[in-house]
Amino acid sequence: xxxxxxxxxxxxxxxxxxxxxxxxxxxxxxxxxxxxxxxxxxxxxxxxxxxxxxxxxxxxxxxxxxxxxxxxxxxxxxxxxxxxxxxxxxxxxxxxxxxxxxxxxxxxxxxxxxxxxxxxxxxxxxxxxxxxxxxxxxxxxxxxxxxxxxxxxxxxxxxxxxxxxxxxxxxxxxxxxxxxxxxxxxxxxxxxxxxxxxxxxxxxxxxxxxxxxxxxxxxxxxxxxxxxxxxxxxxxxxxxxxxxxxxxxxxxxxxxxxxxxxxxxxxxxxxxxxxxxxxxxxxxxxxxxxxxxxxxxxxxxxxxxxxxxxxxxxxxxxxxxxxxxx
Amino acid sequence: xxxxxxxxxxxxxxxxxxxxxxxxxxxxxxxxxxxxxxxxxxxxxxxxxxxxxxxxxxxxxxxxxxxxxxxxxxxxxxxxxxxxxxxxxxxxxxxxxxxxxxxxxxxxxxxxxxxxxxxxxxxxxxxxxxxxxxxxxxxxxxxxxxxxxxxxxxxxxxxxxxxxxxxxxxxxxxxxxxxxxxxxxxxxxxxxxxxxxxxxxxxxxxxxxxxxxxxxxxxxxxxxxxxxxxxxxxxxxxxxxxxxxxxxxxxxxxxxxxxxxxxxxxxxxxxxxxxxxxxxxxxxxxxxxxxxxxxxxxxxxxxxxxxxxxxxxxxxxxxxxxxxxxxxxxxxxxxxxxxxxxxxxxxxxxxxxxxxxxxxxxxxxxxxxxxxxxxxxxxxxxxxxxxxxxxxxxxxxxxxxxxxxxxxxxxxxxxxxxxxxxxxxxxxxxxxxxxxxxxxxxxxxxxxxxxxxxxxxxxxxxxxxxxxxxxxxxxxxxxxxxxxxxxxxxxxxxxxxxxxxxxxxxxxxxxxxxxxxxxxxxxxxxxxxxxxxxxxxxxxxxxxxxxxxx
Numbered sequence: 001x002x003x004x005x006x007x008x009x010x011x012x013x014x015x016x017x018x019x020x021x022x023x024x025x026x027x028x029x030x031x032x033x034x035x036x037x038x039x040x041x042x043x044x045x046x047x048x049x050x051x052x053x054x055x056x057x058x059x060x061x062x063x064x065x066x067x068x069x070x071x072x073x074x075x076x077x078x079x080x081x082x083x084x085x086x087x088x089x090x091x092x093x094x095x096x097x098x099x100x101x102x103x104x105x106x107x108x109x110x111x112x113x114x115x116x117x118x119x120x121x122x123x124x125x126x127x128x129x130x131x132x133x134x135x136x137x138x139x140x141x142x143x144x145x146x147x148x149x150x151x152x153x154x155x156x157x158x159x160x161x162x163x164x165x166x167x168x169x170x171x172x173x174x175x176x177x178x179x180x181x182x183x184x185x186x187x188x189x190x191x192x193x194x195x196x197x198x199x200x201x202x203x204x205x206x207x208x209x210x211x212x213x214x215x216x217x218x219x220x221x222x223x224x225x226x227x228x229x230x231x232x233x234x235x236x237x238x239x240x241x242x243x244x245x246x247x248x249x250x251x252x253x254x255x256x257x258x259x260x261x262x263x264x265x266x267x268x269x270x271x272x273x274x275x276x277x278x279x280x281x282x283x284x285x286x287x288x289x290x291x292x293x294x295x296x297x298x299x300x301x302x303x304x305x306x307x308x309x310x311x312x313x314x315x316x317x318x319x320x321x322x323x324x325x326x
Numbered sequence: 327x328x329x330x331x332x333x334x335x336x337x338x339x340x341x342x343x344x345x346x347x348x349x350x351x352x353x354x355x356x357x358x359x360x361x362x363x364x365x366x367x368x369x370x371x372x373x374x375x376x377x378x379x380x381x382x383x384x385x386x387x388x389x390x391x392x393x394x395x396x397x398x399x400x401x402x403x404x405x406x407x408x409x410x411x412x413x414x415x416x417x418x419x420x421x422x423x424x425x426x427x428x429x430x431x432x433x434x435x436x437x438x439x440x441x442x443x444x445x446x447x448x449x450x451x452x453x454x455x456x457x458x459x460x461x462x463x464x465x466x467x468x469x470x471x472x473x474x475x476x477x478x479x480x481x482x483x484x485x486x487x488x489x490x491x492x493x494x495x496x497x498x499x500x501x502x503x504x505x506x507x508x509x510x511x512x513x514x515x516x517x518x519x520x521x522x523x524x525x526x527x528x529x530x531x532x533x534x535x536x537x538x539x540x541x542x543x544x545x546x547x548x549x550x551x552x553x554x555x556x557x558x559x560x561x562x563x564x565x566x567x568x569x570x571x572x573x574x575x576x577x578x579x580x581x582x583x584x585x586x587x588x589x590x591x592x593x594x595x596x597x598x599x600x601x602x603x604x605x606x607x608x609x610x611x612x613x614x615x616x617x618x619x620x621x622x623x624x625x626x627x628x629x630x631x632x633x634x635x636x637x638x639x640x641x642x643x644x645x646x647x648x649x650x651x652x653x654x655x656x657x658x659x660x661x662x663x664x665x666x667x668x669x670x671x672x673x674x675x676x677x678x679x680x681x682x683x684x685x686x687x688x689x690x691x692x693x694x695x696x697x698x699x700x701x702x703x704x705x706x707x708x709x710x711x712x713x714x715x716x717x718x719x720x721x722x723x724x725x726x727x728x729x730x731x732x733x734x735x736x737x738x739x740x741x742x743x744x745x746x747x748x749x750x751x752x753x754x755x756x757x758x759x760x761x762x763x764x765x766x767x768x769x770x771x772x773x774x775x776x777x778x779x780x781x782x783x784x785x786x787x788x789x790x791x792x793x794x795x796x797x798x799x800x801x802x803x804x805x806x807x808x809x810x811x812x813x814x815x816x817x818x819x820x821x822x823x824x825x826x827x828x829x830x831x832x833x834x835x836x837x838x839x840x841x842x843x844x845x846x847x848x849x850x851x852x853x854x855x856x857x858x859x860x861x862x863x864x865x866x867x868x869x870x871x872x873x874x875x876x
Contacts, residue, residue: 052676085707
């Protein structure tokens with residue numbers, strides 16, 4: 001037991017993403033600040049306890065009731081350290097929020113109890129996320145129900161070796177990105193309590209050399225049964241036609257009943273009676289499931305909801321298809 | 327508060343037998359329908375310690391299951407989930423929230439003010455009854471409706487859990503009423519019933535802490551009622567508020583929950599701060615270092631505590647801007663808290679420190695709470711919180727604060743005021759041994775959880791990856807030492823009731839007003855209205871001829 005304790009890095013797991021190094025530097029800065037303050041406080045306490053231990057019933061004690069200079073000093077001086085911690089943590093947090101433009105998107109679906117990973121190629125992996133070494137990966141995550149009788153619940157996607165974590169919400173997309181720096185296999189844990197199988201909701205990230213990546217993910221099964229479909233976006237294009245979307249949405253720029261969809265992704269749209277929104281995956285999804293929520297200025301409120309009519313895969317495909325429209 | 331009362335058994339108690347609050351009236355009814363704040367405090371103490379025992383046994387069961395990733399106690403993960411839900415809910419809502427204010431606070435606060443009771447004695451009794459009803463209701467809901475959501479009751483898990491969460495919140499709401507009653511009572515009592523001469527500057531710091539706590543109780547508790555109403559509307563009318571299937575937002579529930587529950591963290595810890603201010607002065611024979619700073623920091627913690635709830639949600643999907651603001655505000659809370667700790671340590675300077683049992687618990691508090699407070703820095707920092715959020719690191723952090731802080735102070739306070747409450751002395755040597763055992767057991771149990779957490783072990787796991795097993799096992803072994811220490815403390819106190827020496831009038835030589843009256847106190851606290859002539863920490867040992875530098 002003891003040997004296992006010593007053999008491992010005492011505080012943090014291995015570093016396997018670009019975030020890990022900068023995270024750990026901040027971690028140890030705060031850690032040593034904590035240690036120094038702790039030793040100073042408890043050391044002083046022990047020193048006083050020994051030095052001023054009761055000697056006799058005739059002990060006289062100091063009339064000291066405070067010291068303004070000392071009190072001001074210990075109120076103000078540590079604040080500078082706190083500001084450094086805050087600013088450093090802020091910087092790290094922002095870098096985790098903003099993925100690079102060249103990141104590859106992978107859709108993540110959390111369910112009770114496991115993870116599905118859908119790649120742009122249309123391949124699906126279960127509980128195994130395969131990513132290329134040294135390339136930024138952007139995860140578009142949502143939680144789905146396993147059966148119509150049950151509810152989709154909160155999960156959280158956590159890879160300790162990458163130092164990343166983000167809650168996965170029902171019927172909504174949250175985004176997380178990373179770039180793996182080590183080949184190998186790393187734990188994925190669910191860290192938002194999700195019921196009976198919570199602790200079994202364990203997956204692996206497998207980091208492979210970039211040249212092996214396409215082959216590695218295509219070893220997974222194809223999520224479209226008929227085997228005819230290619231990429232996720234192509235599947236989306238098929239769905240787009242089948243669900244009747246072209247009746248109101250052009251993909252070449254004409255104004256029909258609804259807005260044209262080419263070039264819409266990543267654009268800022270003016271919204272009727274609300275603040276402008278940046279068109280991202282979450283807005284596209286919301287506009288399919290709950291079209292009345294945020295209507296683009298100047299368009300009628302005529303689109304029906306597709307909630308319950310499209311499968312999560314179809315929504316995923318539609319979103320990816322719309323992203324490809326220029 | 328004449329100085330002749332200090333240090334010795336100079337009046338009252340020993341010779342003639344005057345009736346005290348315990349034997350003034352007899353029979354079960356004289357307790358159930360009492361309006362005496364001391365009896366209500368004692369009954370609260372009994373109820374809270376009973377729930378502490380139950381919650382503790384549940385913790386032992388949880389730790390036992392975690393001894394191995396394979397099944398130990400049960401093969402059913404949902405039973406494990408119920409165990410930790412019950413442990414968390416009992417410890418937070420039935421033990422920590424009422425712990426110090428309802429028991430020691432009820433007993434001591436009016437005595438420290440020189441009052442004959444709290445302002446509204448019947449409301450005080452109602453508070454106890456409501457607490458008992460709420461406690462039984464909450465436990466019944468968790469047991470019968472199979473709530474296994476954890477004490478935070480986050481929605482949604484399943485359709486079944488959604489309905490039982492409404493009932494569980496109702497339980498918390500009922501308990502909240504008892505908190506509001508106590509809080510309201512204390513605020514009015516502190517404002518209106520202080521003895522002549524007891525200026526705000528002469529209030530014992532325990533009273534200041536109770537004052538800050540009461541403000542939070544009165545202001546924060548209604549939010550849980552609002553949450554419950556919204557949940558009821560959602561369930562009965564199908565309006566989507568929290569349930570995403572109805573178009574609601576589960577993150578909104580988290581905002582509501584923490585808007586209540588974060589201030590409540592300070593309801594739990596501020597009374598502990600109050601006790602430590604009393605203990606460190608009395609047992610060091612020193613005036614408090616920085617009275618104003620400690621009093622003001624209690625109130626400022628109460629205020630800032632309302633503005634930091636979002637730091638529980640850095641990875642929840644709340645807006646990044648909100649996370650940044652909450653992170654910055656959270657660092658502000660660190661400052662008044664640090665001021666308190668440093669002031670307590672400075673109070674020991676130049677003292678004549680008695681290594682009594684209450685003082686041993688005070689040392690333990692300063693050690694453990696320092697760790698609890700400092701480890702919060704890694705959680706208020708955004709980038710490091712992402713890695714540590716919802717891991718065992720958080721579990722360890724809040725146990726260091728809540729158990730190492732609040733409950734250690736609570737136990738220290740019980741030992742300090744035990745002679746006042748019961749009129750009996752306990753065995754100091756065994757009292758000290760209990761403090762040392764609790765200290766060692768606590769550190770083994772929870773320090774190992776810091777390491778498991780930084781290495782990535784998520785909380786609320788029935789089974790876990792095998793690399794965490796050594797730390798889990800160490801933690802489980804520590805829980806046995808901790809339990810041994812707590813049972814030792816209980817044994818020491820129980821034995822004193824049935825065979826302890828009669829306590830002298832003022833065993834610690836304290837000079838605050840609760841020691842002015844008989845030990846144990848007479849039914850109406852004081853024979854005549856006491857007059858406050860000096861501060862609560864003007865001990866006779868203090869040598870005013872010395873320069874302050876000595």
